[in-house]
Structure formats: C-alpha cells, structure tokens
Amino acid sequence: MSIKTFKHVNYLWNEQKAAELGDDQVALFLYRSNILGADLRITNYGGGNTSCKTIEKDPLTNEEVEVMWIKGSGGDIGTLNRAGIAGLYTERLRNLKKVYKGLHDEDRMVGLFNHCIYDLDSRAPSIDTPLHGLLPFKHIDHLHPDALIAVAAAKDSEKVTKEIWGDTMGWVPWQRPGFDLGLQLEKCLNDNPGIRGIVLGSHGLFTWGDTSYECYMNSLEVIEMASEYITKKIKEKGSVFGGQKVQSLAADIRKEKAAQLMPLLRGLCSSENRMIGHFSDSDVVLEYINSNDLYKLAPMGTSCPDHFLRTKIQPLVLDLGTDEDFSNSEAVLDKLKPAFEKYRQEYATYYNTCKRDNSPAMRDPNPVIIIYPGVGMFSFAKNKQTTRVASEFYINAINVMRGAEAISAYTSLPRQEAFDIEYWLLEEAKLQRMPKEKPLSRKVALVTGAGGGIGKAIADKLAEEGANIVLTDIAEDRLKEAEATYKRDVATYAVCDVTNANSIAQAYKKACLEFGGIDIVVHSAGLAISKPLEAHTEQDWDLLQNVLVKGQFELAKQAVALLKQQGLGGDFISIASKNGLVSGPNNVGYGTAKAAQQHMVRLLAAELGSDDIRVNTVNPDGVIVGSKIWEGDWAEGRAKAYGISVDELPAHYAKRNLLNKIIYPADIADGVFALVGILTKTTGNIINVDGGMANAFVR
Structure with a gap:
C-alpha cells in the first residue's frame, strides 16, 4: 500500500498504527475518526459523525447480532474514544420504521433510540443515529468538509453534484437531521445502487x-474531487468575493487595534452573560472581511447547521474605519453601542417572527462573531474553547461561501429552518444537560510571579475553578514549563517585569488578544531581603519598593483602565505578608514594602468600589515548602535571625502558629479563591493565611 498524495486534504493513515489495531473494527473506526477530525477542512470540532457495524454475541440469546457503533451525542470525532460512542442493535434501529409516524414524530423517535441500546455503557445516541443505521455499509462517515458544503450550498447543488461525480454520488435536498432524513438516504441508495x-x-x-x-479513502477522494472542482472554478473566475474593497492594516497594527478594541467589545457582548474572546486575522479571514461582497454575504448567514449553531444566525459587521483612533474609549463606545443595540433588536425580531408555541425562551441576543474590515474577526462565547471553535466554524463558513460563489451563487438556510434547528427542543435539552459552570468560568485572571511557587499555585487554583489564566514572570523558561501543565484553551503567558510599565502593558495586551480582557489580577511577584538595618543597601530598598509597591501600583492602574472599559467590575488581589503587620528583626525593607502594599489595597478599595472593582489582600506567613523566595538568601537570613538552621525553618514556623500547621503555596491559593470566588461582597479586606499568628490579627 503506497502513501496517497492529496492537495486539499491531509492523508494521515498510518499503516503501522492500523496494523497494531489488528481486526478490532471498533478501534479502527475510532482511529479513522480521530485522523479525520484532525483536519479542520474535513470537519470542525464537534461536527460530523462516524460509525461502524460489527457482529457481536447477544448477551441474552447468545446469538450473533449486528451492532452499530457510532459517535454519541455531543462528541467530537477528532478526540473520540470508546467512552464517547454508542452501541446499538442495528435490527432494532431499523425496526423503528414500523412505528415512525412522520415528521411530527421526530422528537419521540430520539427517545426510542434508547430501546435499541446494545452496550449499556453507551453515550446517549445522537440525532444522526438513524442516518447511519438505515444504510447497510460496515463503515460510514458523515462529514462537513468545506468543499462539500460549498457544493451543497450552491444554488444549483444537485446539478453540480452530477457534474463533479456523474452517477457515482447521490443527492438529497435539505432536510433537518432526524429519522426521516435517514429514510431519505436509504431511498436515495435504493434508487441509485x-x-x-x-x-x-x-x-x-x-x-x-x-x-x-x-471508508477513509472514499471520504478523502470525494472531498478532493470537490476541492479540485472549486479550485478550477476560482481560477476561471479570477477573483473571489467580488474583489478587495478594504486594505488590511499591517499585522502589528492589526494586533494593536484588536487589543485596544477587545475589552470594549467584551463588555458589550457581556450585557447578559460574561464572555471570553478570541481574535483571528488569518489570510482566509482578511480576504473575506475586506471584500466587496462582505455586506451581501454576511447578512445571509451560514448554511450548515453545525456552523450557525455555534456562530449565531449572522455576524455583526462593525462600521469602523481602519484609521479609527482608540485613544478615547468613550468615543469608540458611543459608535459601538448603537450597532450592538441594532443587532440585539434584529435578533429579537428573528426570534419573535420564527418562534413556535413551544419554543424555548430567547437566548442571549448578543453577537458571537464580530467583523472589523481591515483588522480581523472577533468571537465571544462562554469559554475559550467555545469561542475558538466558533471562530473556526465561521472560517469554515467563509470557505463554503467562497466555493459556492465560485461555483454559481451561495445560498443559506431560510430563516425559519435555521430557527427550528437553533431552538429545537432536542437542542435545548442538550444545553440543559451541560455540566454546571465552575465558579470562575467566563473570567480571566492575570497572575504575576506565576512561573513557580505561590504564583503558580494561585494560577492552578484559579484554573481549576474555571478561569482562563495569563501567567506572567520575568523568566520565560519557567513560564513555558508552567504553561505546559495546562490543557489547551486554559492558559497563556507573557514575560513581564512588574517594575516596567511598558512590560505590564504588553502583558495586558496579551490577555486582551487571547481572552478578550481581564477580570482578576493577582500580584504575587515578589522577592524578600532579610538584613539588619546597617547591612541594608539603597539598592536593596529600591528593588523591594519597585517590585512590591511600584509594581502593584502600575499593575492596578493599568488593570483598572481595562476593567472600566469592560464595565463588568473585577478583582485585584495583593499577595502581601504577615510582615506588613508585625514588626520583626532584620526586616526593615521587606516589612515596609509589604505594609505599603496592604495600605495601597485599602486606598484602592475605597476609590474603586463604585465601579464594582474589589481590592483585597492575602497575607501569607512561613510558606517555605514550594516557595521560590525561600530558595535564596532569605531563608538563610531568617534562620540566622531566629538562631536556627535552614532545615529547621518549616518546623519552626509551624510551631509558632496557633494551629501548628505548615503553610503551603496551595493554602495561599485557597485564600485568593475565597476572595474572588466566594466572598464576592468583600473589599478592602485582609485574609491571613498563616496558621494563626496572634500578633498579626488584623483586629
């Protein structure tokens, strides 16, 4: 078997890998699914469905029966495993034809799929189950390739299908997925053996x-033929989307404008629910958003159900010039607000015009996709994965529009058809089954000093509770290691020197570009110097003041500007120290800086409460195990001050607190989470995480 070469799709079949799976047809079907899902031109996240049929022993009769294994509801073929599939008796599924009463009976049929379950560990069967079950083939792929949807969305789709594949491909007109569509596929095959x-x-x-x-090769070859056909048509036409209308800004300027605009857009998109953002300015995006046909195609909406379920019925196109000055955010907001209000009103009209008697209540009317000609495309959704996937789906939709326009003309689903899918009761039921969101979902946290120690522990805790994280530190190697510990779409990093205002600005810019803005800032970056007064140098003093105090001031100043632009409130947490409350030996520089941090928090809390920006302090003490500070001279200095060895420090600090407990970085992280995730009506407060030090009691 020779390696196949394709121009428009990736051939990823590995003979050795497949051979290792032997004759395990389910394993081979999962392998095929994963490599198909790895190519976004073939199908996007969560899109499409794959299956196989095997002969198994019926556990009740011991007879051999045919079982269909298929991707379950809500799964993704790119990451599909055995836990994500359903196993059904094929014959029982086909026998449902005897009880099907017509299109009005579709929802009831989905419930009957459960009576066909063979594997009791099955994922809930998806709406596509009968589409696979009523066809006789051992292995089946249902995919949403850009090229094929372009053919499917062209105004003369059936004619084009015949032109590309002759009599080797069938064609079925648009119909909402369900049992009847399975019957139409079966009929098409019977009519065209x-x-x-x-x-x-x-x-x-x-x-x-x-x-x-x-099956894999058949899918790739069919997609390749459609892609070649479209490529030829585009060459014949000479240009796509009516040619270029707007000139793109340079890449660095696009990023700068996007970072400036993101917090404003995020605030507007979050009028009902806080959203996380994503930005794309790929060549595919720019070709479309800068074109003459943008204003013709964008309002039409997308054609494939998988696309508009994630991108909404249509995008919002911003009426901003590429020379727009963003220095006055209030002036920009004055331009954006009417556009958003118009979009919301149009969505409400769409809902009220198309709704049925039993339709679910109208969902968030804010846009998911926002287009800024000359700059790029923004998306906003409940978390980073969802907003990134929405962006990817709209890029798929762009590819579909390009292909369909090259073939003849692009057609989208009628509004009523689109509404009936978006507000389908089965789709609503799927949404209701989604796991409850975590306390910090939809929030973005920037943590300084997050390359290790207390900062990394804080980042871990906030991520565990649902937040997106921007890790900052002065050491990029530590940041890379830290970022690698998180799953995709959770964290990013920015090298940041908190003594440098521009460095801080770049970190916030990264937060805006990656996630849309900021909600929580934790100033954990720090260092400690323990020396007697006469040994303390001016350099020691300046370093402590710059990192701990000036750094906190500049972090807060820039954070508050962003938080006010978003209009969603927020949290600023200072990681100070017991030493800011308690006088101790050999500690004048460090203790003074920590006291300044604590009082700055009180001052900021008093000033920012009217903007719903809460400012609080966590005071650690004796965090030796896992703390970066204790890896240096500080440990030796404190041991010397107490007349003990460095190895004796953890026990020493544990014995001196009321609970006789060793304090770990994770304990400090719990204190931070308490302030941002539980004590949401607290500001200007101090939480001591020190095991109980009576001389550090705040009151």
Whole structure:
C-alpha cells in the first residue's frame, strides 16, 4: 500500500498504527475518526459523525447480532474514544420504521433510540443515529468538509453534484437531521445502487466503505474531487468575493487595534452573560472581511447547521474605519453601542417572527462573531474553547461561501429552518444537560510571579475553578514549563517585569488578544531581603519598593483602565505578608514594602468600589515548602535571625502558629479563591493565611 498524495486534504493513515489495531473494527473506526477530525477542512470540532457495524454475541440469546457503533451525542470525532460512542442493535434501529409516524414524530423517535441500546455503557445516541443505521455499509462517515458544503450550498447543488461525480454520488435536498432524513438516504441508495456517497443539500456528506481504510479513502477522494472542482472554478473566475474593497492594516497594527478594541467589545457582548474572546486575522479571514461582497454575504448567514449553531444566525459587521483612533474609549463606545443595540433588536425580531408555541425562551441576543474590515474577526462565547471553535466554524463558513460563489451563487438556510434547528427542543435539552459552570468560568485572571511557587499555585487554583489564566514572570523558561501543565484553551503567558510599565502593558495586551480582557489580577511577584538595618543597601530598598509597591501600583492602574472599559467590575488581589503587620528583626525593607502594599489595597478599595472593582489582600506567613523566595538568601537570613538552621525553618514556623500547621503555596491559593470566588461582597479586606499568628490579627 503506497502513501496517497492529496492537495486539499491531509492523508494521515498510518499503516503501522492500523496494523497494531489488528481486526478490532471498533478501534479502527475510532482511529479513522480521530485522523479525520484532525483536519479542520474535513470537519470542525464537534461536527460530523462516524460509525461502524460489527457482529457481536447477544448477551441474552447468545446469538450473533449486528451492532452499530457510532459517535454519541455531543462528541467530537477528532478526540473520540470508546467512552464517547454508542452501541446499538442495528435490527432494532431499523425496526423503528414500523412505528415512525412522520415528521411530527421526530422528537419521540430520539427517545426510542434508547430501546435499541446494545452496550449499556453507551453515550446517549445522537440525532444522526438513524442516518447511519438505515444504510447497510460496515463503515460510514458523515462529514462537513468545506468543499462539500460549498457544493451543497450552491444554488444549483444537485446539478453540480452530477457534474463533479456523474452517477457515482447521490443527492438529497435539505432536510433537518432526524429519522426521516435517514429514510431519505436509504431511498436515495435504493434508487441509485452502486453510488459511493450522498451529498446532503446545505448540510454535508455521507460516504462509506467495507473497511475503515476503504471508508477513509472514499471520504478523502470525494472531498478532493470537490476541492479540485472549486479550485478550477476560482481560477476561471479570477477573483473571489467580488474583489478587495478594504486594505488590511499591517499585522502589528492589526494586533494593536484588536487589543485596544477587545475589552470594549467584551463588555458589550457581556450585557447578559460574561464572555471570553478570541481574535483571528488569518489570510482566509482578511480576504473575506475586506471584500466587496462582505455586506451581501454576511447578512445571509451560514448554511450548515453545525456552523450557525455555534456562530449565531449572522455576524455583526462593525462600521469602523481602519484609521479609527482608540485613544478615547468613550468615543469608540458611543459608535459601538448603537450597532450592538441594532443587532440585539434584529435578533429579537428573528426570534419573535420564527418562534413556535413551544419554543424555548430567547437566548442571549448578543453577537458571537464580530467583523472589523481591515483588522480581523472577533468571537465571544462562554469559554475559550467555545469561542475558538466558533471562530473556526465561521472560517469554515467563509470557505463554503467562497466555493459556492465560485461555483454559481451561495445560498443559506431560510430563516425559519435555521430557527427550528437553533431552538429545537432536542437542542435545548442538550444545553440543559451541560455540566454546571465552575465558579470562575467566563473570567480571566492575570497572575504575576506565576512561573513557580505561590504564583503558580494561585494560577492552578484559579484554573481549576474555571478561569482562563495569563501567567506572567520575568523568566520565560519557567513560564513555558508552567504553561505546559495546562490543557489547551486554559492558559497563556507573557514575560513581564512588574517594575516596567511598558512590560505590564504588553502583558495586558496579551490577555486582551487571547481572552478578550481581564477580570482578576493577582500580584504575587515578589522577592524578600532579610538584613539588619546597617547591612541594608539603597539598592536593596529600591528593588523591594519597585517590585512590591511600584509594581502593584502600575499593575492596578493599568488593570483598572481595562476593567472600566469592560464595565463588568473585577478583582485585584495583593499577595502581601504577615510582615506588613508585625514588626520583626532584620526586616526593615521587606516589612515596609509589604505594609505599603496592604495600605495601597485599602486606598484602592475605597476609590474603586463604585465601579464594582474589589481590592483585597492575602497575607501569607512561613510558606517555605514550594516557595521560590525561600530558595535564596532569605531563608538563610531568617534562620540566622531566629538562631536556627535552614532545615529547621518549616518546623519552626509551624510551631509558632496557633494551629501548628505548615503553610503551603496551595493554602495561599485557597485564600485568593475565597476572595474572588466566594466572598464576592468583600473589599478592602485582609485574609491571613498563616496558621494563626496572634500578633498579626488584623483586629
């Protein structure tokens, strides 16, 4: 078997890997699914469905029966595993034809899928289950390739299908997924025996094979043929989207403008629910958003259900010039607010015009996709993964529009059809089954000193509770190691020297570009110098003041500007120290700086409360194990001050607190979480995390 070469899709089948799976057809089907899902031109996250059929022993009769294994509801073929699939008796599924009463009976049929379950550990069967079950093939792919949806969304889709594949492909007009669509696929195959696949109008592609590899190759070859056809049409046409109307700004200027605009957009998009942002200015995006046809195509909406379910019915196109001055955020907001209000009103009109008697209540009317010609495309959703995927889906939609326009003309789903899918009761039920969001979901936290020690522990805790994290530190190697400990879409990093205002600004810019803005800032960066007064140098004093006090001031100043632009409130947490409250030997520089941090918190809390910006302090003490500070001279200095060895310090600090407990970085992180995730009506406060030091009691 020779390696296949394709121009428009990735051939990822590895013979050695497949051979290791032997004759395990389910494993081979999962392998095929994963490599198909790895190519976003073939199908995007959560899109499409794959299946295989095997012969198994019925546990009740011991007879051999055919079982269909298929991606379960809400899964993703790119990451699909055995836990994400459903196993159903094929014959029972087909017998549902005897009780199906027509299109009005679709929702009831989904409930009946459970009566066909073979594998009791199955994921809930998806709405696509009968589409696979009513076809006889051992391995089936249902995919949403850009090229195929372009064919499916072209105004003369059936004719184009015939032109590309002749009599080897079937065609079924648009119909909402469900049992009846499965019957239409079955009929198409019976009317056209020997076809290799079926194009679903405005929807996608079905292909199949006797083996997993044959199915995989069939899918790739069909997609390649459509891609070649579209490429030829684009060359013949000479340009796409009516040619260029707006000139893109230079890449660095695009990023700068996007970072400036993101907090404003985030605030407006979060009028009902706080959102996380994503920005894209890829060549594909820029070609579309800068084109003459943008204002014709964007209002039409997307064609494939998988696209508009994640991107909303249509995007918001901003009426901002590329020379817009963002220095006055209030003036920019005055331009943006009417556009958002118009979008919300149009969405409400769409809902009220199309709603049924039993439709769920109207969802958030804010846009998911926002287009700024000359700059890029923004997306906003409940978390980073969802907003990134929404952006990817709209890029798929752009590719579909390009292909369909090159073929003939792009067509989108009628508004009523789109509404019936967006507000389908089964879709609503799926949303209601989603896990409860974590306390800090939808929030973005920037943590200084997060390359290790207390800062990293704080970042870990906030991420565990649902936040997106911007890790900052002066050491990039530590930041890279720290970032690698998180899953995708959770964290990013920025090298940041808190003594440098521009360095801080770049860190906030990274937060805006990656996540849309900021909600929580934790100043954990620090150092400690323990010396007698006469040994303390001016350099020691300046370093402590610059990192701990001046750094906190500049972090807060820039954070507050962003928080006010968003209008969503926020949290600023200072990691100070017991030493700011208690007088101790050999500690004049450090203790003074920590006291300044604590009082700055009180001053800021008094000033910012009217903006719902809460400012609080966490005071650690004796955090020796896992703390970066204690790796240096500080430990030796404190041991010398107390007349003990460095190794005796953890026990010494534990014995002197009321609880006789060793304090760890994770304990400090718990204190931070308490202030940002639980004590949401607290500001100007101090939480001591020291095991109980009577001389540090605040009151």
